[in-house]
Amino acid sequence: MRTAGESVKVIGEVPSFQVTLIVRRFDPENDVEPKWQDFDVTVHGTDRVLDALHKIKWELDGSLTFRRSCAHGVCGSDAMRINGRNRLACKTLIKDLDITQPIYVEPIKGLKVEKDLVVDMNPFYQAYRDVKPFLIASDSPKAERLQSPEERARFDDTTKCILCAACTTSCPVFWTDNQYFGPAAIVNAHRFIFDSRDEAAEVRLDILNDKEGVWRCRTTFNCTEACPRGIEVTKAIAEVKQAVLRGRV
Amino acid sequence: MAIIIEQPDAPRSRKGAQWEKRAWIFMRASGIILVFLIIGHLSVNLILPEHGVKAIDFAFVAGKWASPFWQVYDGLMLWLALIHGTNGMRTIVNDYTEREWLRKSLNIALWVVAATLILLGTLVITTFDPCIDPNVHNYLPELVCKG
Numbered sequence: 497m498r499t500a501g502e503s504v505k506v507i508g509e510v511p512s513f514q515v516t517l518i519v520r521r522f523d524p525e526n527d528v529e530p531k532w533q534d535f536d537v538t539v540h541g542t543d544r545v546l547d548a549l550h551k552i553k554w555e556l557d558g559s560l561t562f563r564r565s566c567a568h569g570v571c572g573s574d575a576m577r578i579n580g581r582n583r584l585a586c587k588t589l590i591k592d593l594d595i596t597q598p599i600y601v602e603p604i605k606g607l608k609v610e611k612d613l614v615v616d617m618n619p620f621y622q623a624y625r626d627v628k629p630f631l632i633a634s635d636s637p638k639a640e641r642l643q644s645p646e647e648r649a650r651f652d653d654t655t656k657c658i659l660c661a662a663c664t665t666s667c668p669v670f671w672t673d674n675q676y677f678g679p680a681a682i683v684n685a686h687r688f689i690f691d692s693r694d695e696a697a698e699v700r701l702d703i704l705n706d707k708e709g710v711w712r713c714r715t716t717f718n719c720t721e722a723c724p725r726g727i728e729v730t731k732a733i734a735e736v737k738q739a740v741l742r743g744r745v
Numbered sequence: 746m747a748i749i750i751e752q753p754d755a756p757r758s759r760k761g762a763q764w765e766k767r768a769w770i771f772m773r774a775s776g777i778i779l780v781f782l783i784i785g786h787l788s789v790n791l792i793l794p795e796h797g798v799k800a801i802d803f804a805f806v807a808g809k810w811a812s813p814f815w816q817v818y819d820g821l822m823l824w825l826a827l828i829h830g831t832n833g834m835r836t837i838v839n840d841y842t843e844r845e846w847l848r849k850s851l852n853i854a855l856w857v858v859a860a861t862l863i864l865l866g867t868l869v870i871t872t873f874d875p876c877i878d879p880n881v882h883n884y885l886p887e888l889v890c891k892g
Contacts, residue, residue, distance in 0.1 A: 668840075669840060672840045672841055672843075673843065705763070705765070705766055706765075707764075707765050709765070711765040711766060711768070711769045712836075714836075737769075740766065741766070741770070
């Protein structure tokens with residue numbers, strides 16, 4: 497028989513280990529070029545990369561700058577490039593990475609770095625705005641607009657987007673110039689294009705038929721791999737392409 | 746529908762939108778056609794002849810281009826492959842060049858090269874004369890070029 501105290505002790509034994517984080521740093525006031533800086537931190541088996549960054553900021557170097565809000569994979573603030581892959585720092589457990597090697601943490605690529613891991617998200621948001629990511633309907637209903645479960649399921653996948661920019665900044669076409677709308681904007685257009693309550697599908701399809709629209713997608717699937725919400729981004733883009741070709745949803 | 750939202754700060758160019766769609770469709774369509782054309786081309790030239798690749802000589806090519814079928818076949822392959830390839834290069838140029846003048850010049854150079862090759866190729870296929878020089882022997886049996 498085990499007493500309650502013992503079982504608490506067993507649960508409390510979280511292994512801790514030493515890891516090295518190599519963080520891409522850039523101070524716009526003093527640096528011309530970004531540089532790598534390494535930090536050794538002791539972390540627990542339950543810690544995420546975000547916890548390690550907090551440890552650095554709170555205990556080692558308060559000047560380390562990064563975005564995070566909810567810290568639980570919902571707000572999409574802390575997308576960063578960890579060991580060469582775009583992930584949310586708050587959803588990446590350190591024990592799942594190869595801890596015998598240093599962990600490389602960089603800002604997401606393709607957007608201008610403002611400081612350390614913080615990038616200028618404005619081009620990303622501009623592309624999002626350009627696809628009119630809101631319901632457009634001409635009627636004035638007295639009650640809620642009804643929709644069948646099948647109609648709702650049509651765009652269910654793309655409702656999950658949290659605008660973290662992990663997909664768009666993993667896209668090699670977006671890296672080359674910021675003109676391409678990028679996967680996230682197309683995902684959010686998809687969310688309304690295939691919504692039975694929305695009336696402006698043609699408008700959005702016309703916007704995405706642009707020179708910088710869906711046709712720049714090379715189906716490299718980087719976006720699908722990067723999405724922390726598991727959205728099938730490349731599939732959504734392909735569906736929008738099909739809708740543009742047919743000229744309707 | 747009376748919904749007007751403010752214009753974005755830097756509106757994206759609406760020029761050439763339909764062209765981008767057409768180019769995308771062309772790449773898929775020509776790609777599929779080219780797969781069959783090239784498999785046919787390789788089979789007829791390399792696999793079906795008795796001595797394989799060694800069977801290809803001037804006479805072999807001359808024999809093929811004496812038939813309108815192979816003239817059309819090779820002409821189609823030439824046009825589709827060159828436009829397909831050049832358009833692929835164009836997308837790469839558009840992806841990787843940052844300066845507008847460089848992008849424009851590279852694209853113009855690409856299409857000039859493609860147009861020249863298409864023109865020369867089409868000229869050869871349609872105006873091919875196996876009897877180039879009656880003084881040079883061993884091109885074709887005498888019975889073909891009597892003139």
